[in-house]
Amino acid sequence: MVSKRRICILTDGYLDVFSAKTAVGLLRYCPDEVVAVLDRAHAGGDLEDLVGVGAGVPIVDSVRSALRHQPDRLVLGAALPGGRLPDAWRATIRAALAAGLDVVNGLHARLNDDAELARCAADAGRKLWDVRACPGVSTVGTGKARQTRAKRILTVGTDCNLGKRLTAMELVGELARRGLRAEFVPTGQTGVMIRGSGVVIDALPADFVSGAVEAAVLEHRDADYVVVEGQGALLHPSYSAVTMGLLHGVLPDFLVLCHAPTRRHMRHTDIPIPPLDEVVRLYQAVLQPIHPPSVVGVALNCYGMSEKRFRQALNQVRTLTGLPVVDPVRTGVADLADAVCAG
Amino acid sequence: MVSKRRICILTDGYLDVFSAKTAVGLLRYCPDEVVAVLDRAHAGGDLEDLVGVGAGVPIVDSVRSALRHQPDRLVLGAALPGGRLPDAWRATIRAALAAGLDVVNGLHARLNDDAELARCAADAGRKLWDVRACPGVSTVGTGKARQTRAKRILTVGTDCNLGKRLTAMELVGELARRGLRAEFVPTGQTGVMIRGSGVVIDALPADFVSGAVEAAVLEHRDADYVVVEGQGALLHPSYSAVTMGLLHGVLPDFLVLCHAPTRRHMRHTDIPIPPLDEVVRLYQAVLQPIHPPSVVGVALNCYGMSEKRFRQALNQVRTLTGLPVVDPVRTGVADLADAVCAG
Numbered sequence: 204m205v206s207k208r209r210i211c212i213l214t215d216g217y218l219d220v221f222s223a224k225t226a227v228g229l230l231r232y233c234p235d236e237v238v239a240v241l242d243r244a245h246a247g248g249d250l251e252d253l254v255g256v257g258a259g260v261p262i263v264d265s266v267r268s269a270l271r272h273q274p275d276r277l278v279l280g281a282a283l284p285g286g287r288l289p290d291a292w293r294a295t296i297r298a299a300l301a302a303g304l305d306v307v308n309g310l311h312a313r314l315n316d317d318a319e320l321a322r323c324a325a326d327a328g329r330k331l332w333d334v335r336a337c338p339g340v341s342t343v344g345t346g347k348a349r350q351t352r353a354k355r356i357l358t359v360g361t362d363c364n365l366g367k368r369l370t371a372m373e374l375v376g377e378l379a380r381r382g383l384r385a386e387f388v389p390t391g392q393t394g395v396m397i398r399g400s401g402v403v404i405d406a407l408p409a410d411f412v413s414g415a416v417e418a419a420v421l422e423h424r425d426a427d428y429v430v431v432e433g434q435g436a437l438l439h440p441s442y443s444a445v446t447m448g449l450l451h452g453v454l455p456d457f458l459v460l461c462h463a464p465t466r467r468h469m470r471h472t473d474i475p476i477p478p479l480d481e482v483v484r485l486y487q488a489v490l491q492p493i494h495p496p497s498v499v500g501v502a503l504n505c506y507g508m509s510e511k512r513f514r515q516a517l518n519q520v521r522t523l524t525g526l527p528v529v530d531p532v533r534t535g536v537a538d539l540a541d542a543v544c545a546g
Numbered sequence: 547m548v549s550k551r552r553i554c555i556l557t558d559g560y561l562d563v564f565s566a567k568t569a570v571g572l573l574r575y576c577p578d579e580v581v582a583v584l585d586r587a588h589a590g591g592d593l594e595d596l597v598g599v600g601a602g603v604p605i606v607d608s609v610r611s612a613l614r615h616q617p618d619r620l621v622l623g624a625a626l627p628g629g630r631l632p633d634a635w636r637a638t639i640r641a642a643l644a645a646g647l648d649v650v651n652g653l654h655a656r657l658n659d660d661a662e663l664a665r666c667a668a669d670a671g672r673k674l675w676d677v678r679a680c681p682g683v684s685t686v687g688t689g690k691a692r693q694t695r696a697k698r699i700l701t702v703g704t705d706c707n708l709g710k711r712l713t714a715m716e717l718v719g720e721l722a723r724r725g726l727r728a729e730f731v732p733t734g735q736t737g738v739m740i741r742g743s744g745v746v747i748d749a750l751p752a753d754f755v756s757g758a759v760e761a762a763v764l765e766h767r768d769a770d771y772v773v774v775e776g777q778g779a780l781l782h783p784s785y786s787a788v789t790m791g792l793l794h795g796v797l798p799d800f801l802v803l804c805h806a807p808t809r810r811h812m813r814h815t816d817i818p819i820p821p822l823d824e825v826v827r828l829y830q831a832v833l834q835p836i837h838p839p840s841v842v843g844v845a846l847n848c849y850g851m852s853e854k855r856f857r858q859a860l861n862q863v864r865t866l867t868g869l870p871v872v873d874p875v876r877t878g879v880a881d882l883a884d885a886v887c888a889g
Contacts, residue, residue, distance in 0.1 A: 285686055286753070309752060311684060340652060343628055343784035346815055408654060409752040410629070412787045436792075439836055444791030451783035463852045472689055477835045487830055492781055492820045546700035 208236045211266075211274035211304065213295055218242045218262075219282035220254045220506055221470070223362050225309055226280030228239070228368060228393035238272040240280070241295065255532070256507065266298040276305040278396065282364075282486050286311025286335075291349035296320055300327040309334040309392025311406055319454040335406035344413025344452045349494055351424040353386070356503070356543060357455035358433040359486050361476045366531065367433035368394050370502040370539075373531040375430045375457070377540040386423040388431040390416060390449065405434060405445045413450025420453055428543065433461070437485055438477065439469045442520050447489070454494040457487055457543055464505040464516040480525055498545045499542035500527035551579045553645070554609075554617035556638055560624035561585045561605075562637070563597045563849055564707050564813070565660055568621030568652055571711060571736035573600035581615040582606050583623070584638065598875070599850065609641040619648040621739065625707075627784070627814055629654025629678075640666050648673040652735025654749055677735045678749035680758075687756025687795045692837055694767040696729070700798035701776040702829050704819045704854060706785050708806040709874065710776035711737050713845040713882075716874040717802070718773045720883040729766040731774040733759060733792065748777060748788045755791025771886065776804070780828055781820065782812045790832070797837040800886055801829055806847040807859040823868055842885040843870035 211235070214223045218240070230237055230250065242252060246264035250257030263269045266277075277299040279292065288310055291348045296306055296314070300323045306314060314320045314331040348355060356374065358367040368391060378385035387398070394458050395401040402415050417432065423429045431453050435442025449485075460483060468475055483498050490496050501520050505513045513533065520528045529540040553576070557566045561583070568855040570587045573580055573593065585591060593600030601726050606612045609620075620642040624633065631653055639657070643666045649657060657663045664768055673852035685888050691698060696828065701710040711734060721728035730741070738744040743763065747755050759774065766772045774796050775863050778785025803826055811818055819825075844863050848856045857874065863871045870881040 285684055285757075287684065309755065341628055341630065346783045346817055405753040406751045408749045409755045409791060410654065410748040410785065411787045412752045413783055414628075437832065440756055440760075440797070440836065442753065442792035443794045443832075444787045445752045446792035448752060448787030451786045454783070474689055474836050481835075488828055488831055489786075492785065492824070493817050495626045500611075545732065 206428055209273055209275040210278050211239045211241055211269045211272070211276070212237060212280035213276050213292060214240055214242045214280045215295065216244065216289065216291060217283070218245050218253060219537045220261045222246045223281045224364060225278070225282055225393040225396065227254050227256055229278065229280070230260065231369070232372060232397045238274050239269045241269055245380060251317070257365045263266060266295060266302050267450065270302055274304055276307055278307040279310060282392065283310065288312040297323050300324050300466045303331065305330040307332045307334060307396060309396060309403070311335055322539045325534065327332055327524055328447070334395050335403040337402045337407060338368055340402060340407055340411050340415045342414035342418065343410055344417045346452045346454060348417045348452060351420060351429065353423055353426040353429045354426055354457065355420060355453050355455045356430045356457045356459065357449065358454045358459045358461055359446070360433060360461040361482050362463065362466055362469045363435045363439050364470055365466065366502060366504040368503070368505065368530050370461055370536065371430045371446065371499065372438045373536045374539055375546045376535050377429055378543070381540065383427040385428040385430055386426045388419045388423070388429060390432045390434055404448065409448070412445060413452035414447055416452035436469065437489070440474065442471060450490055451493065455491065455496045455545055457499045457504055458496045459539055460498060461504065463518070465508065479520060483524065497546055499546055500525060500529065500539045502536065502539065504529045504532045505533060552616055552618040553580045553621050554582045554584055554612045554619070555580060555621050555623035556617070556635060557583055557623045558638065559587065559632065559634060560626070561588050561596060564832065565626070566597065567707060567741065568625055568736040570599055571740055572623070573603065573622065574712070575715060582612045582619050583621060584612055596620070597636045599740055609638060610643050612646055614751065617647055619650055620652040622653060625735065626653065631655040634813045636663070637746045639663055642811045643667050643670040645671045645672065645738050646672065648675065650675045650677065650739060652677040652739060652746070654678055677738050677748040678844060680745045680750060682757045683745060683750055683754050685757035685761065685787045686753055687760045689797060689836060691760045691763045691795060691797045694763060696766055696769040696771065696772045697800065698763060698796050698798045699771055699773045699800045699802065700792065701802045701804055701806040702789070703776060703779045704822065705806065705809055706778045707813055708780050708804050708809065709845060709847040710804045713802055713804050713874050713879065714773045714775045716879045717748045718884055720879050721771055724883065726770040728771040728773055729769045731762045731766070731772060733775045733777055741811045747791065751785055752791070752848070755788060756795035756848070759792055759795035777810065780832065783815060783817065794836065799835065800842045800889055801839045802843055802845055802882055804845045804847065805863070807839050807863070808851065822863060826867065838849045840889055841869060842889055843882045844884065845879070846871060848873045
């Protein structure tokens, strides 16, 4: 991206730290590009209080109010199961187009395939960017990722939606600060929006998930490290296909396991999250016959936890796994970077 | 299907038992609907010699020769890695359309999106059926398959392309012969073509694989058995995403492991196939935390093996796994059905 974007993020009805993960990601990594958040229930509120990031960014209640902050695009800022467009958002999207904004959409639903919205965009001369539309990706993975000079790092999870992208991005930053050439490979809508390019792999035909990420990894074959944003969870019945394609596309040298200590069940299911050490063994088991990885550490998402409970959680997981344990937001990821560099 | 189809299968350049698996499946399960196979290298040859099925079906060298057998459609009969359309097939497809045939395509490549072929079809007033185009499937799996009264059976493999569909279809036939209500759920292009309906799951957006098969299983919730055609292999880097989505979409009560004893490496890779018992443990491990399955038996693909080697293979696998072992083509699947009914 050459010129700075002026982003208004739509979260109407979904402004919490998990549902609005696209919003939270943009607020954290592109803070000087977000000019407003549009959310009627929280208009006038404080983003930092609500989701831990976004200090100073106003929450507005309409496209009209957002215009005072001169946005050039509206980004749909929530990730909803199944990826459908909430009906309530349609009027806001139409208003944004009419007001001269482009619309950036990371949902599975394609705005360009929606006759009404496509017509509104054409009438207004604005663009609809469907981030998940990745035409032309049609190669299967073949295990070639093993050929990179770069060490390959993948973030994986005990569940979906608990910090795999954030952990990967923080690790890239930390390795870069140490003078190493570390490249980030985004794989989801938020990562692709933050970077401005990449392939959203969960929208690809399932046969091509591993091939797409393999190709992305090979682009950085000569780096020191390639850090790939993980997706889903190996045991989550909604998303395990994507997770598995990633594992075999990347064939990581190092895994970082992401976990939310307060989470008991996998999100949107009644399925309990197994003990961490069991999850670690399972991730290793599905890679072992092809390219056995080391698990270098655990990244906890302790959002909303008291300092005392947070310290307890770190120690518990350290004892259980014998691995370095961090919370990327509270402790940084230096311990993970140390383990990677030593590995 | 109400009226009988009159199918000409195109295999030009790919007439072997693995590449031409769509052809072989149609010849085996719809023998009275296949009127010709079009393959220049083998024209005039004997299908039964070449691929073990299709006795009496002529191999012809052109659309013109095929017309003597009055086909009403041309089915593209090979499954190619990546699912691209071989350039050499384009002229044949154009000729078939011009001669008044519909064209049925199970490749990832969409004929309806191909400007030239779409125009030829429109000019000729014929249809292009892209079997893998499944618009409107957009639900994620949630583990609901566990609610079926029907026992759920899934065929899985040590590799892709070794008999998972055939094993599933034979098992459905055997259970039906015993008076049980057993339903077949196809998941691949060949199964869908044979049945005339269904969803080819490897072409779905990866997020929706488990949801699509879950929905298909729930349609038969009140049967005695639902037998789902497996796809790919849990350790095959090209196809493991699809396999994983299937496992968590079906949440099978029973697994049947399919294996080709002569296969040393996973197809199109340099990755060795691990020992059978290790593969069994891995399939169980990724299901165990959600719904632990029983492995009821092993189905071997002993195509081309001498009787002596075949007997040896059966005994070896029996000893290694302690499970019933069959070759669906040579021995039938009665032992698997016994194990299922006892389970």
